[in-house]
Amino acid sequence: MVELSGSVLLLDPVLSPAGGPLYLQLKRWIEAAVEAGAVRPGDALPSERDLAAKAYVSRVTVRKAVQHLVRDGVLIQRHGSGTFVAPQPRRVEQSLSQLTSFTEDMARRGMAVRAVWLDRGVYPPSPEETIVLGLSAGAQVARIARLRLSADTPLAIERAALAADILPDPEAIESSLYAHLGRRGNRPVRAIQRIRAANLGEADARLLEVPAGSAGLNIERISYLASGRAIEFTRSIYRGDTYDFVAELRLDAQPHNGPRR
Ligand code: 16G
Numbered sequence: 001m002v003e004l005s006g007s008v009l010l011l012d013p014v015l016s017p018a019g020g021p022l023y024l025q026l027k028r029w030i031e032a033a034v035e036a037g038a039v040r041p042g043d044a045l046p047s048e049r050d051l052a053a054k055a056y057v058s059r060v061t062v063r064k065a066v067q068h069l070v071r072d073g074v075l076i077q078r079h080g081s082g083t084f085v086a087p088q089p090r091r092v093e094q095s096l097s098q099l100t101s102f103t104e105d106m107a108r109r110g111m112a113v114r115a116v117w118l119d120r121g122v123y124p125p126s127p128e129e130t131i132v133l134g135l136s137a138g139a140q141v142a143r144i145a146r147l148r149l150s151a152d153t154p155l156a157i158e159r160a161a162l163a164a165d166i167l168p169d170p171e172a173i174e175s176s177l178y179a180h181l182g183r184r185g186n187r188p189v190r191a192i193q194r195i196r197a198a199n200l201g202e203a204d205a206r207l208l209e210v211p212a213g214s215a216g217l218n219i220e221r222i223s224y225l226a227s228g229r230a231i232e233f234t235r236s237i238y239r240g241d242t243y244d245f246v247a248e249l250r251l252d253a254q255p256h257n258g259p260r261r
Contacts, residue, residue: 041086114149116149120143129233162233196218217238
């Protein structure tokens with residue numbers, strides 16, 4: 001078994017009476033060791049007794065710190081074998097200036113993708129879908145909902161709505177929505193994306209295999225054909241610990257003198 005190295009845990013006494021509850025100080029100490037990479041995913045924690053002795057605190061304090069770290073997804077407990085540092089998923093970067101698909105983003109990084117289908121079918125549209133997609137009276141909407149994974153790590157839940165004349169048969173999508181649309185000459189060329197911080201609700205957290213309340217990103221994408229028609233309205237929930245959205249910023253080439261009219 002690999003232990004949290006003594007040097008990590010036996011640095012200067014980190015717990016001070018003035019530093020707030022001892023279990024929180026111990027929790028932060030272990031968290032810092034994980035963040036710094038001093039202990040790696042899969043490493044085992046020393047026993048409760050050893051930790052208590054090393055940090056000069058009671059076993060009750062250690063237990064409480066560990067319980068909180070398990071709740072936060074930093075540690076995992078396996079019955080009979082102990083407490084381990086939880087696997088940290090590889091972070092994925094997505095450019096905010098290119099209209100790419102999930103499959104393409106992952107392929108560029110050599111990561112395998114998988115989807116669990118949560119729903120796909122043709123439905124009467126909601127008022128919001130009617131407005132966003134500019135649907136005419138009586139038009140239907142195709143909805144697809146997927147849990148998207150890289151290897152075995154769930155990264156995002158995506159719920160997309162498209163006009164049914166653009167996607168008449170959602171069952172025909174093999175794995176990539178954009179590849180499917182591209183084959184029919186309907187791949188979007190422009191999109192507006194809105195990103196908002198969120199705490200994951202219980203059902204979404206369960207699907208994404210993180211504790212309820214974990215940090216997440218709500219992303220809304222409306223994408224358009226070259227004609228200007230909106231064809232995709234997708235709401236996604238991404239795990240906050242797996243994705244970095246990266247934007248390249250440039251100085252305006254033609255600075256404006258004074259206010260624009
Ligand atoms: C991305 C898009 C999503 C699009 C999907 C298509 C974000 C936040 N969302 O995940 O709107 O529907 O790609 O991916 O980037 P696919 O072609 O692999 O199915």
